[in-house]
Amino acid sequence: MVNIKDVAKACNVSIATASRALRHTGYVNKEKRKAIIEKANELGYIVDNNAQTLKKGKSMTIGIIVSDIENFFYNMVLQNLITEFAKYGYRVIISYSFEDAEIEKDCIKFLLSSKVDALIFTPISNTNQDLINLIRKRNIPLLQLFRQAYPEVDAICVDDGYGAYIATKHFLSKNLNKVMLLSVKLPFTPSRSKGYKLAMSEHHIAVDENLIQRFPLGKTIEPKLIELIERYKPEAIIAGTNTFGLDAIEAMRKLNVQIPLIVFDNLDWLKLLEISTIAQPIKEIHEQTVDNIISKLNTKHYISPESGLNVRIRPELIIRKSA
Amino acid sequence: MVNIKDVAKACNVSIATASRALRHTGYVNKEKRKAIIEKANELGYIVDNNAQTLKKGKSMTIGIIVSDIENFFYNMVLQNLITEFAKYGYRVIISYSFEDAEIEKDCIKFLLSSKVDALIFTPISNTNQDLINLIRKRNIPLLQLFRQAYPEVDAICVDDGYGAYIATKHFLSKNLNKVMLLSVKLPFTPSRSKGYKLAMSEHHIAVDENLIQRFPLGKTIEPKLIELIERYKPEAIIAGTNTFGLDAIEAMRKLNVQIPLIVFDNLDWLKLLEISTIAQPIKEIHEQTVDNIISKLNTKHYISPESGLNVRIRPELIIRKSA
DNA sequence: TTGTACGCGTTATCAA
């Protein structure tokens, strides 16, 4: 383990001089600086993050807790966040909560313990209020992404309600009035059914609650779907998630029917199958996220406000063959 | 920032006692311990990782550098690794190299600087030999995943050559001899074309090099594919990646032909489309990876060997309607 | 322009 002391000794200078040379800070003789840097490389010296963070009280890292590692869309946003924050000199530390509030608690603790300078997370529940309070007390910039579980904390979400609204409007404009909505049992997200109902009311159509179905994530709904399609004979279907979309396609195939379909979240295979989709506004999401965090970080004495923002970014309807 | 000193003061004990109580180590009066832990929770005390790691010279973390955040299969393996290592008390720190050797260098440096206890990575190139040497000199357990760019370092890979072999065999057994292989221009991975050629030679069929096509990752090959299919009229196609598979399907659709197809990497949409596939052995990969790393970590004075293992795990052929 | 010396928060040793 070669440390700065070793480098200093090898160069016959003091630790302070070596540090100044390597950190490019303060005065140090040009030739000496060059020699020190060279020697450091030669010895394979790498600064110790832990010591540096401990000393400076700043880690130049941003913690991000992602709730679902399988979510392609989350990964896209994450990729952009990593790249963008790097431009500001910040590294991203990623933790995955796997949609589990206990794991989320661990992740938050770990990131706080690591002294991240800011924290972005997709909340699972509102059961970690104590930690949220702690973060706010410490004035660490904090942001909820995709969901808002804590009203006092800023949130940037996709307006899925609006997504459902434009999808429903699309079908209604084609005189397909019996639209079935496969919604998600996910708390803290903008409600798809609200947008659905708004569109219906704008067209003066009574809402048939049987056509609004809610399912939890994580398991196939295909058998249930077959039953529902047979019973209620919808004229169009809006699938609230990708997997619901897959299940809907499979169900229709088995029933040998073709019902117009719009699926949330634009993935590759949807394009291939020429299925209409509600596309996530990836670019807007990561841009607003970076803005939000960086501006908080740049505010010298940032103090978390009493009540949080709730930014809702609108997705886009992409019409293909299926609808 | 409440630290252990604050907790100690609040409890009228010394820092040492507070530390023992909170770390559950050494002797401390039962009631005092309870009081200290309670007070720590009340104050929102969280141990400082940086100080702890600095002091102990051990971070209880394992660094993993993933080359491609979009790769569903990598993410699955990653998820399992996180969960499994947690059982041994290790946290995973994830860095993404985005298939860029320079970023990879940064990631390695960052993880070393963070004092990870072990490092797993998917190498992009063999241009970071200096850092690899450094890691080996420090005797930090090291493992290459999915690719082997440094022969002296242990590697666990999927035997894509075998995948191509069984896929080719399958077609040959059905008397489809003109098999086109869409291979990947990826260095350091087991060669798909080798397996293809082996199968061909076992059936005493001369290899037509025109049928073996190699493409880089990241951009569509559909136009090229249309041309190739028209020119060489293959009787069967093996797509070396998912995206090549998508492109092949699209090309066939445009040409209005149906050619038997097998696609590498079993994703959801392949099942839906009833496309045959070479399925990645996710479970074996993560199990062997965990074994490899944990056993190195448990070897008191682990010394990296002269030459690395090269474990090749065989994928599985899943036959569906498409072939 | 350089070096000395201290402290960041923690753990471990050792003496009490």
Place this chain on the structure above:
DNA sequence: TTGATAACGCGTACAA
């Protein structure tokens, strides 16, 4: 069973 104290590696105020 407890507490004083010395490190861990680094950055910097201050003195030289």
